[in-house]
Amino acid sequence: MKVVKGFGLFLSFILSIVFFIFISVGTMALFIKNTTTKEKINKYVEEVDIYNVKTNDLFGYENITLAEALKNELEKNDLPISLVDEVKNSKSLTNLIVDYSSRYIDYILKNSEKPTLTENDLLKVINIPTIEYHLNRNLTEKEKDYFNTKIDEIVVSINQNVIDRDYYITDNIDRIISFVYSGKINTYLVVGLIIFVILFFILTMSFYKPFIFLSVPFLVWGMLLSIVYLVIKFFITFVIKIDGTIENIIKNIINLISIDILKIGLSYLFIGVILYIIYKILKKFLYKEEDIFLELEEDNINPKLKEKVLR
Numbered sequence: 180m181k182v183v184k185g186f187g188l189f190l191s192f193i194l195s196i197v198f199f200i201f202i203s204v205g206t207m208a209l210f211i212k213n214t215t216t217k218e219k220i221n222k223y224v225e226e227v228d229i230y231n232v233k234t235n236d237l238f239g240y241e242n243i244t245l246a247e248a249l250k251n252e253l254e255k256n257d258l259p260i261s262l263v264d265e266v267k268n269s270k271s272l273t274n275l276i277v278d279y280s281s282r283y284i285d286y287i288l289k290n291s292e293k294p295t296l297t298e299n300d301l302l303k304v305i306n307i308p309t310i311e312y313h314l315n316r317n318l319t320e321k322e323k324d325y326f327n328t329k330i331d332e333i334v335v336s337i338n339q340n341v342i343d344r345d346y347y348i349t350d351n352i353d354r355i356i357s358f359v360y361s362g363k364i365n366t367y368l369v370v371g372l373i374i375f376v377i378l379f380f381i382l383t384m385s386f387y388k389p390f391i392f393l394s395v396p397f398l399v400w401g402m403l404l405s406i407v408y409l410v411i412k413f414f415i416t417f418v419i420k421i422d423g424t425i426e427n428i429i430k431n432i433i434n435l436i437s438i439d440i441l442k443i444g445l446s447y448l449f450i451g452v453i454l455y456i457i458y459k460i461l462k463k464f465l466y467k468e469e470d471i472f473l474e475l476e477e478d479n480i481n482p483k484l485k486e487k488v489l490r
Contacts, residue, residue: 187382191392194382198375199396205368206400206443208359214436215288217281227431229276230267259313262305271304287344288356296337301330387461390454398451404444411437 213219230246243251246267250260266272282294307326311317318326348356358364379389415434 187384188388191379191382191388194375194378195392195395198393199399201371201375202396202400202447205371206404208364209368210439210443211288211356212359212364214439215284217277220281220284221277223432223435225273225277226435229273230263232431258310261313262310265309265313266304275300275304283341287347289360290344290353293341293344295341296334298327298330298334301333385465387458387465390458390461394451394454394458396451397447397454401444401446401448401451404440404447408437408441408444411440 231244233242233244246263249263253260253262279294279296279300282291285291286293307318307323310326376389376393379392380386383389383392411433415430415437
């Protein structure tokens with residue numbers, strides 16, 4: 180019997196490694212699925228505060244915020260700088276970025292229609308009536324033509340520089356993504372977790388030992404994700420030097436995503452600790468009892484004593 184239990188514990192150890200891989204796949208799948216929703220993107224973009232992002236590539240200015248660059252450009256063209264505050268207060272640019280980003284992510288991950296920016300999209304951010312209101316006068320035809328030309332140039336430039344889905348996604352990655360976004364992923368994870376729990380109970384032939392095998396993968400993943408968070412923070416703060424506007428926005432978004440990674444890591448640590456505490460409590464109360472029944476299974480036990488205990 181001891182040999183059987185020893186072999187069961189060995190198999191439980193192997194199963195624990197498989198369970199670690201299972202948690203890895205499940206974590207990545209749910210993380211990708213939950214961080215690419217429109218609501219999540221909206222949260223990231225709003226918390227970044229794009230107007231205070233440093234830029235070195237917009238209009239040729241160096242080491243100033245996006246808001247400052249826009250105001251400088253407006254002054255150069257004899258336009259009121261209050262237009263920037265108008266755009267900021269209306270959140271029209273933020274809404275445009277959120278909408279376009281979510282459509283682009285859907286295009287990459289879900290193979291939906293490739294997003295395009297239109298003149299109407301930009302006109303929701305800034306338009307001739309808004310400019311005329313802040314100027315307190317009507318624009319001349321020449322000024323209107325100049326404005327419309329600039330809008331067209333921006334739209335064409337952005338649409339021409341949209342990176343195709345094939346640049347990122349191979350056939351194998353596409354199959355994985357399809358599985359992640361299928362409605363069955365949550366069901367598979369729940370069923371898989373239940374199967375692992377049942378297998379641990381069967382292999383260990385114990386009421387408390389499965390909890391230690393379940394706790395270790397959660398504890399390891401919790402520590403790994405916490406370390407990933409610290410590494411991302413270190414690189415963003417001390418190593419990666421980014422000057423571009425878009426790159427700075429992405430840097431800030433990555434920083435926010437790293438916080439979500441830390442939250443998952445701390446959650447896994449919490450689950451792992453709880454499972455370990457359950458293991459210790461059950462072991463304290465069940466260890467001697469399980470030991471007795473193990474001994475009763477040995478052939479050298481007095482049959483009369485065995486019968487008496489089992490009663």
